[in-house]
Amino acid sequence: MDERDPTRLGEAGGALARLIEAGRAEVPEPRDLAALAVKLGIAGGVAGGGAAGGAAGGSAKAGAAAGSAKAGGAAxxxxxxxxxxxxxxxxxxxxxxxxxxxxxxxxxxxxxxxxxxxxxxxxxxxxxxxxxxxxxxxxxxxxARISERETLPPGPRAPASTRAAPPSASIAAKVDPEEEERLLGKAQAALAGAPREALALAEEHARGWPRGGLAQERELIAIDALARLGRKGEARARAETFERAWPRSAHLERIREIVR
Amino acid sequence: MSPEPRLEPAQVPAFAEVFRQHAPFVWRALRRLGVAEADVEDVCQEVFMVVTRKLGSFEGRSALRTWIYGICARTASDYRRRAVRREIATEEVPVGGVDGQQDRALLEKEARRTLDRILDQLDEDKRAVFVLYEIEELTMADVAEALACPLQTAYSRLHAARRIVEAGIAKGHEAPSSGGTDGRA
Incomplete structure (x- = not known):
């Protein structure tokens, strides 16, 4: 620390120091970091159970650490x-x-x-x-959510929002993106011909990956399936939950169309 | 195209490693820089997308951590600019008995909310200096480096920020609020 730097307020005691301490103490949940790692595509190792174990382990950095430890050796x-x-x-x-x-x-x-x-x-x-x-x-x-100043790559500009899935968040999240994708792929494929099956698969996804990287897509499929099954009320309720959870989602337009 | 000096591949830290080491502080810094809890995961992703895009051209003129803080500050600034400041629903508070640990966590959360309300009163420049120095504990030289401003400017922003924050405390912002009464939020 430079000698010209003043004593930090966090070290000065008093009410403000307490607040600053609390501010310093915030750490993301391991599952949030794990989900983020998946979204960033650095969770290749996570699929093998590394980060799943890490996330369950409870250390703040475990989820991401386990995933990146495997990928980390590679450039x-x-x-x-x-x-x-x-x-x-x-x-x-x-x-x-x-x-x-x-x-x-x-x-x-x-x-x-x-x-x-x-x-x-x-x-x-x-x-x-x-x-x-x-x-x-x-x-x-x-x-579009990204501004011009610090522009992101032209293709994937806006990150997919994958906040917690509203329902059934109590079950420990799996962090196996490939399995997650397979399951949702089946659900998507079933949607047109067998919406009931699509819905069941979406529910299975919600139980296994409440905060998975494809939570929004899962909800989109579920809402679509409900609508196709004539369960408009449920579809609408779920659409509302979706909108609260992801108010700026790119899927909202489609979802509104489905429940209209 | 000017030939930018680039680090040898071996010197460029692997992205996964960078993520592992820096994600927790990026997350925290973004929160204090005014990113809503509901948005922090997305904004954090944006930060790392910038990091990954620019990592190859990171020249090591500053510490990697300082460099990433700079990206955080710019991304948070962009976020604030575009954010339609929607009211974030107050988080659920568990009803009924809470044990000691939950109690402490709740108090800490409440303290953070108070802190963020006070920080909301700072303009973007002052907030960035305050957060990086007081909360993230960078040296002032690194703060100036991260924010790409002269050191003297960083100092004066810090002093101005401190005056506002201390006034905020004096005005009783620290009293737990049931929400909705803070007209400046």
Whole structure:
């Protein structure tokens, strides 16, 4: 510390020091960090149970640490490659996003290619798995969330919001993105022909991954399935919960259309 | 295109490692810089997307941590600018008996809420200096580096911020509020 630097208020005692102490003490929940790692595409190792164990372990950094410990040895580019190679999430994410985009009459081509555009760079680690979930949809909405000053890569500009799923948050979250994607992929595929099954699969997802990286997509499928089953009231209630949880989600337009 | 000197690949820390080491403080700093609890995960993601994009060109002129704080401050600033300041519903407070630990956690949460209300009174520049120095405990030289302002400017912002914060405390902002009475929020 520079000798010109004044004594910090946190060390000065009194009411303000208490507040500052409390401010310093805030740490994110391990599951929040784990979810973030998944969204950033650095959780390749997480799938193997590393971070799942870490998250359950309860240390503030465990979730992320376990995940990155496995990926950490590799250079960032290698991480990107691995994430891109995995591909499953991108497929599903793109599919769901594309569904939304088509529904809102927006071409998906730009977003899709943008997703891949970065895969060879360091940024691929980020642009592949998580952001692939919504880019098309995000571009479909006028409410782009990122400002111009510190611009993000052109494709996955707005991160998918994956805050806690409103219902059934009590069950410990699984942190296996591939399994998560498989399950939701099945739900998505079932939607048109077998909405009841789609709904059941979405519920299964909600139990296993209440805060999963695809929680919004899960809710979108569930709401759509409910509407197709004629359970409009439930669909509407769930849509309202969705809107409260993710007020700026790119899926909102589609959801409003479904429950209209 | 000017040929920017780049670090050798081996010198560039792996992104996953950077995330592991820095995510908790990024999260906390964003909260104090005015990012709502409901948005912090998204904004944190934005920060790391910028980090990952620029990590290859990070030149090591400052500590990585200082550099990331700079990104935090800019991202939070962008967030504040675009945020339609929606009212965040007060978090649920468990009804019924709370044990000692929950009690303490609640008090701490309440203290943080009070702190954030006071910080809300600072303009963006002063808030950034105050948060990085008083809460994140950077040296003033690093604060100035992170915020890309002259050291002297950082000092004067800190002093101005302190006066406002101390006045906020004196006005009784520390009293637990049931919410909704703070017209300046």
């Amino acid at each position: 960032a580019t290698a991480t990107a490659g691995a994430t891109v190679a995995k591909g499953a999430g991108m497929g599903l994410g793109a599919k769901i996003a594309a569904g939304v985009a088509i529904a809102t009459a927006v071409a998906t081509g730009g977003a899709m290619s943008a997703t891949y555009m970065h895969s060879g760079e360091v940024t691929g680690a980020v642009s592949s798995t998580p952001a692939a979930v919504t880019p098309a949809a995000v571009q479909a909405t006028p409410r």
